Amino acid sequence: MSDTSTVNxxxxxxxxxxxxxxARNINVVYATPTGDIPAVRNVDIDLPRGSITGxxxxxxxxxxxxxxxxxxxxxxxxxxxxxxxxxxxxxxxxQLSSEKQRKIRGKEIGFVFQAAQNSLNPxxxxxxxxxxxGRAHEVHDLRxxxxxxxxxxxxxxxxxxxxxxxxxxxxxxxxxxRVGIMFSLVLNANIVFLDExxxxxxxxxxxxxxEIIRELQKEKNLTIAFxxxxxxxxxxxxxxxxxxxxxxxxxxGKTSEVLASPKHPYTKGLIKAIPKISGDIDAAExxxxxxxxxxxxxxxxxxxxxxxxxxxxxxxxxRPELNITSGYHKVACxxxxxxD
Amino acid sequence: MIExxxxxxxxxxxxxxxxxxxxxxxxxVNLTISSGxxxxxxxxxxxxKTTIGRMLCGMERPSSGSIIIDGQxxxxxxxxxxxKLLQKIQLIHQDPYxxxxxxxxxxxxxxxxxxxxxxxxxxxxxxxxxxxxxLLKLVGLDPETILFKYPxxxxxxxxxxxxxxxxxTVEPEMLIADEVVSMIDVSLRLGILKLLRYLRERHxxxxxxxxxxxxxxxxxxxxxxxxxxxxxxxxERGRTERVIRRPQHPYTQAxxxxxxxxxxxxxxxxxxxxxxxxxxxxEEETRGCLFADRCPFKQSICDxxxxxxxxxxxxxxxxxxxxxxxxxxxxx
Numbered sequence: 259m260s261d262t263s264t265v266n267x268x269x270x271x272x273x274x275x276x277x278x279x280x281a282r283n284i285n286v287v288y289a290t291p292t293g294d295i296p297a298v299r300n301v302d303i304d305l306p307r308g309s310i311t312g313x314x315x316x317x318x319x320x321x322x323x324x325x326x327x328x329x330x331x332x333x334x335x336x337x338x339x340x341x342x343x344x345x346x347x348x349x350x351x352x353q354l355s356s357e358k359q360r361k362i363r364g365k366e367i368g369f370v371f372q373a374a375q376n377s378l379n380p381x382x383x384x385x386x387x388x389x390x391x392g393r394a395h396e397v398h399d400l401r402x403x404x405x406x407x408x409x410x411x412x413x414x415x416x417x418x419x420x421x422x423x424x425x426x427x428x429x430x431x432x433x434x435x436r437v438g439i440m441f442s443l444v445l446n447a448n449i450v451f452l453d454e455x456x457x458x459x460x461x462x463x464x465x466x467x468x469e470i471i472r473e474l475q476k477e478k479n480l481t482i483a484f485x486x487x488x489x490x491x492x493x494x495x496x497x498x499x500x501x502x503x504x505x506x507x508x509x510x511g512k513t514s515e516v517l518a519s520p521k522h523p524y525t526k527g528l529i530k531a532i533p534k535i536s537g538d539i540d541a542a543e544x545x546x547x548x549x550x551x552x553x554x555x556x557x558x559x560x561x562x563x564x565x566x567x568x569x570x571x572x573x574x575x576x577r578p579e580l581n582i583t584s585g586y587h588k589v590a591c592x593x594x595x596x597x598d
Numbered sequence: 599m600i601e602x603x604x605x606x607x608x609x610x611x612x613x614x615x616x617x618x619x620x621x622x623x624x625x626x627v628n629l630t631i632s633s634g635x636x637x638x639x640x641x642x643x644x645x646x647k648t649t650i651g652r653m654l655c656g657m658e659r660p661s662s663g664s665i666i667i668d669g670q671x672x673x674x675x676x677x678x679x680x681x682k683l684l685q686k687i688q689l690i691h692q693d694p695y696x697x698x699x700x701x702x703x704x705x706x707x708x709x710x711x712x713x714x715x716x717x718x719x720x721x722x723x724x725x726x727x728x729x730x731x732x733l734l735k736l737v738g739l740d741p742e743t744i745l746f747k748y749p750x751x752x753x754x755x756x757x758x759x760x761x762x763x764x765x766x767t768v769e770p771e772m773l774i775a776d777e778v779v780s781m782i783d784v785s786l787r788l789g790i791l792k793l794l795r796y797l798r799e800r801h802x803x804x805x806x807x808x809x810x811x812x813x814x815x816x817x818x819x820x821x822x823x824x825x826x827x828x829x830x831x832x833x834e835r836g837r838t839e840r841v842i843r844r845p846q847h848p849y850t851q852a853x854x855x856x857x858x859x860x861x862x863x864x865x866x867x868x869x870x871x872x873x874x875x876x877x878x879x880x881e882e883e884t885r886g887c888l889f890a891d892r893c894p895f896k897q898s899i900c901d902x903x904x905x906x907x908x909x910x911x912x913x914x915x916x917x918x919x920x921x922x923x924x925x926x927x928x929x930x
Binding site (some may be wrong): 309316317337347415431460461462463464465466468469470487488489490491493494495513514515516517518527529531532533535536537539542543544545549 | 746753754755756770784788789791810816842853854859863864874901926929930
C-alpha cells in the first residue's frame with residue numbers, strides 16, 4: 259500500500275509541473291451575521307499549460323470567488339480558510355508575500371473583469387493607464403510597452419491610436435472588453451483569467467472576441483480559464499470544462515465528452531435548457547428551481563438535491579464526492595448510473 | 599392586428615463642437631402582426647430594432663409612416679383615444695433590475711395597476727386580490743411566497759416574470775419583448791421563452807420579440823416570422839426555421855455563424871464565416887448597400903446602389919448576390 263501511495267505522489271508531482279496552475283483543497287467562506295457561508299468548498303482545479311478551461315456556473319454559484327481565490331485576491335468579508343495554489347509547479351500563491359503576489363498578478367497572471375468599464379480608470383486615458391501599469395511593474399522601456407500595446411490593439415481589431423487617446427466612456431462595450439484583454443496580455447502574462455468576458459456583448463462582437471482569444475491563445479500558448487454562465491460560449495471555446503454548482507465542482511472533463519454524455523443531472527439540465535439552433539424545439543426543457551442562494555450553500559447533503567429530478571433520500575443526508583467515471587471525466591453524483 | 603407602413607425615424611444628434619448629425623435609425627420598415635401572431639426582430643445593438651418597438655408602443659414618434667392598430671392610425675387619434683388604444687400594447691424591458699421600483703413590494707406594485715383596471719371595470723377589492731393571484735400563477739410564480747417580497751429578493755428570472763405579470767394586468771393584445779432574456783442566466787432563459795409561447799398559444803397574445811439571439815427566436819413557435827434588421831433596414835425576412843436553414847443575405851449568415859457551437863453535440867455548418875470588423879454607428883450615408891463595408895462577398899455594384907427587399911423563394915432579402923449558405927450549426 260505504502261509503495262503505491264509514494265508512486266502516486268511522485269506522479270502527481272510530475273503532473274503539477276505541466277500545470278500552469280494547480281489548486282488543491284480551496285475553501286473560501288463569507289462571514290455574515292448569521293454565520294459563515296462556504297462559497298467555495300474543497301475545490302481542486304488544474305489548468306494544464308497551453309489549454310483553455312471553461313468554468314460554468316449560475317450567478318451566485320461562487321465561480322468568480324474561485325478565480326479570486328486562485329489569485330489570492332478574495333476581499334472581505336470573504337476569507338480563504340485553506341488550500342494551496344501552485345503556480346507552474348512551484349510558488350504557492352497563498353503563501354507568498356503580498357508584494358510578490360502583486361508582481362505575479364499582471365506579469366504572470368492576467369485578469370479580465372466581468373464589467374470591463376469598472377476596471378478602467380474613468381479619469382485617465384487608456385494610454386496613461388498602460389504607463390501606470392508599466393511603472394507599477396517596474397518596466398524600464400515604457401516606449402516598447404506602448405508599442406506592444408498598440409500591436410495587441412491592432413490584433414484585437416481596434417484603431418490603436420484612437421483607443422490609447424480615449425477615456426473609457428468613449429469606447430463601446432465590445433471595445434472595452436478588448437481593451438481589458440489587451441491589459442491582461444501587455445505584460446506578457448501567460449495565464450489569463452476571463453470572467454464573463456463576453457456576457458454583455460451581442461452575437462457578432464462575442465463571436466469575434468472569441469475568435470481573437472482563440473488565435474492569441476494558439477500563438478502565445480496561453481493558459482486560459484474562461485468563466486461564464488453561458489454554456490454555449492464555453493462549449494465553443496474551451497477544451498476542458500468544469501461545471502460549478504453552489505461552490506463545488508460537480509462534473510469535469512473534456513468538453514466534447516461532457517457535452518456528448520453528461521453524467522450529472524445538473525449538467526444534463528443545463529444542456530437541455532440552452533436554446534439551440536437545430537433540433538426539435540419541444541425537446542428543450544427549462545431547468546427547474548432557482549439558482550443557488552445562501553441556503554443552498556449551507557445544505558447538508560447533495561447541493562443539487564432541491565432541483566434534482568433523480569434524487570433519492572440518501573442524497574439529502576450525505577454529499578457525493580467527485581469520482582472518476584472514465585478517463586478524465588469526473589462526476590459528483592450518487593446516481594451516475596441511473597437511467598431516466 | 600397591427601400594421602406598420604413605411605415607418606421611418608431620424609434622430610438629430612446635437613454635438614457640441616461639431617455639426618449636428620442626423621442618424622437614420624429606421625428605414626422604410628413594413629410589417630404586419632396578426633392577432634395571436636409572433637414576429638421577431640433580430641440584429642446587433644444599435645441597429646434600430648428597439649426604436650421600432652418603442653415607436654409601436656407610443657414611446658417614440660415616427661418621423662414618417664404609419665402605425666395602424668385594429669384599423670386605426672395612431673398618429674391621427676386624439677391623445678386620450680390614442681392612450682387607450684396603446685394600452686393594448688405592453689412593453690417588457692431588457693433590464694429586469696431597473697424596471698421595478700425597489701421600494702415597493704410585489705403586492706404594492708401589482709395592486710397599483712390593478713386598482714386602475716378595477717376602477718375602469720367597476721370591480722371590487724376581492725376581484726383585485728383574485729386577479730393578482732391568477733396573474734402571478736399564470737406566469738409561474740407562487741403568490742404566497744412572492745407577494746411580500748421586494749424586487750432585490752428575487753432572481754433575474756423571477757423579476758422578469760413579475761414584469762410580465764404586471765404587463766398582463768391591463769389585458770394587452772400584444773407584448774413587445776425587448777431583449778427580455780439577455781440579462782438572465784442561460785439556464786433560466788428557456789423558462790421565460792416558454793412562458794411567452796404559452797401566453798401566445800393559450801391566451802392569444804401576439805408577441806413582438808426583439809433579440810440578437812436567433813436561437814431564442816425559434817422557441818416562440820413554428821409560425822414565427824423573422825425580420826433581420828441592419829442599420830434600420832429589414833434586409834431579410836421569412837419564417838424563422840426557413841431563414842435559419844436557408845439564409846440568403848450575408849448579414850443573416852454572419853449572425854448565424856456567430857452562434858457558439860456546442861462541441862460534442864453540434865458541428866459547424868460547412869460555409870461558416872466570422873466577421874471581425876466592428877459595426878460603425880455614425881458614418882456618412884452611403885449610396886450603396888448598407889452592409890457593403892463589412893460584407894466578405896462584396897462586389898463593385900454594392901458600393902453604388904442600394905438593393906431593395908425582394909421576394910425570392912418564399913422569403914424576402916435585400917442583396918444583389920443572394921446565395922444560400924449552410925452556416926447554422928447542425929446537431930451530430
